[in-house]
Amino acid sequence: DAGVIQSPRHEVTEMGQEVTLRCKPISGHNSLFWYRQTMMRGLELLIYFNNNVPIDDSGMPEDRFSAKMPNASFSTLKIQPSEPRDSAVYFCASSLFNGDTEAFFGQGTRLTVV
Amino acid sequence: QQQVKQSPQSLIVQKGGISIINCAYENTAFDYFPWYQQFPGKGPALLIAIRPDVSEKKEGRFTISFNKSAKQFSLHIMDSQPGDSATYFCAASHPGNTPLVFGKGTRLSVIA
Numbered sequence: 001d002a003g004v005i006q007s008p009r010h011e012v013t014e015m016g017q018e019v020t021l022r023c024k025p026i027s028g029h030n031s032l033f034w035y036r037q038t039m040m041r042g043l044e045l046l047i048y049f050n051n052n053v054p055i056d057d058s059g060m061p062e063d064r065f066s067a068k069m070p071n072a073s074f075s076t077l078k079i080q081p082s083e084p085r086d087s088a089v090y091f092c093a094s095s096l097f098n099g100d101t102e103a104f105f106g107q108g109t110r111l112t113v114v
Numbered sequence: 115q116q117q118v119k120q121s122p123q124s125l126i127v128q129k130g131g132i133s134i135i136n137c138a139y140e141n142t143a144f145d146y147f148p149w150y151q152q153f154p155g156k157g158p159a160l161l162i163a164i165r166p167d168v169s170e171k172k173e174g175r176f177t178i179s180f181n182k183s184a185k186q187f188s189l190h191i192m193d194s195q196p197g198d199s200a201t202y203f204c205a206a207s208h209p210g211n212t213p214l215v216f217g218k219g220t221r222l223s224v225i226a
Contacts, residue, residue, distance in 0.1 A: 004157070033213050042218035043158070043203060050211055091157050097211035102148070105157030 004106035006092050012112045018080040021109045024073055025094030033093040033103060034067055034077050043091070049075065082113045117141055120204050120217025127224050133191040135220045137204035140185065144206040148214065149178065149189045152201045161202070162189070194224045 005024040013019050025032050034046040047057040049069045057067070064083070069075040079086055089110050093103040119138045127133045137147075148163035164171045164178040164187065171178045177190040191198055201221050205214040 031211055031213075035216075043216040045213050045215070048213045056213075093157070095211070102160050102163070103214055105159065107155070107157050 004092055004094050004104055006106035006109050010110045013082055015083055015113055016081045019082045021077040021090050023075045023092030026104055029094035029096045031095045032075050035091040037089045084113045087113050117215045118206050118217040124221045127194045129224055129226045131194050133194045133222055135202055136188045137217050138186045139206050143208050145209050146207045147187050148205050150203045158203055196224045199224050
């Protein structure tokens with residue numbers, strides 16, 4: 001299994017531009033999580049989906065952030081318009097609940113907004 | 115409000131020594147407590163996990179100690195090696211298919 005696949009690995013964009021991060025979860029997993037990692041705040045949960053349905057998006061910092069999961073094998077996190085304070089590493093993770101919540105993380109997208 | 119508090123923020127240990135990282139939580143509804151390991155440029159990966167019905171779990175050189183009454187758990191790395199140098203995160207989750215809440219991480223450096 002290729003694991004959780006995220007793209008792009010690195011993204012540099014100008015303030016005000018739209019940014020779309022992509023994630024392909026592990027096949028058969030029924031939950032998907034988007035986390036943001038910064039030095040100051042560590043790993044923060046932004047939103048998670050169970051069976052493609054958004055369950056909790058209370059971690060999404062502002063209306064500029066949105067996430068979709070149109071099917072079991074694909075999710076996007078969009079920032080529009082982007083701001084320098086959005087610069088961080090964004091991780092997607094997936095899990096198959098079988099009594100334990102082992103989350104498998106992708107390699108992340110390092111976003112830099114200049 | 116930080117639900118899982120982790121310390122220390124950074125740790126330097128001599129090769130062969132014991133690394134100890136501590137976490138504390140407030141929410142007694144948590145019932146799953148994993149530790150994740152992250153190398154630079156990689157995503158976190160599960161290292162070892164425990165449930166509150168046991169006080170200790172050991173896997174190779176890695177041990178979790180769990181104190182339910184104190185609402186604390188810790189990771190012990192015995193015979194620490196330079197290859198263990200990484201950032202370690204404790205986490206917790208509620209029953210059911212719920213997301214993990216992470217501590218802020220501990221950057222471990224094992225020096226020869």
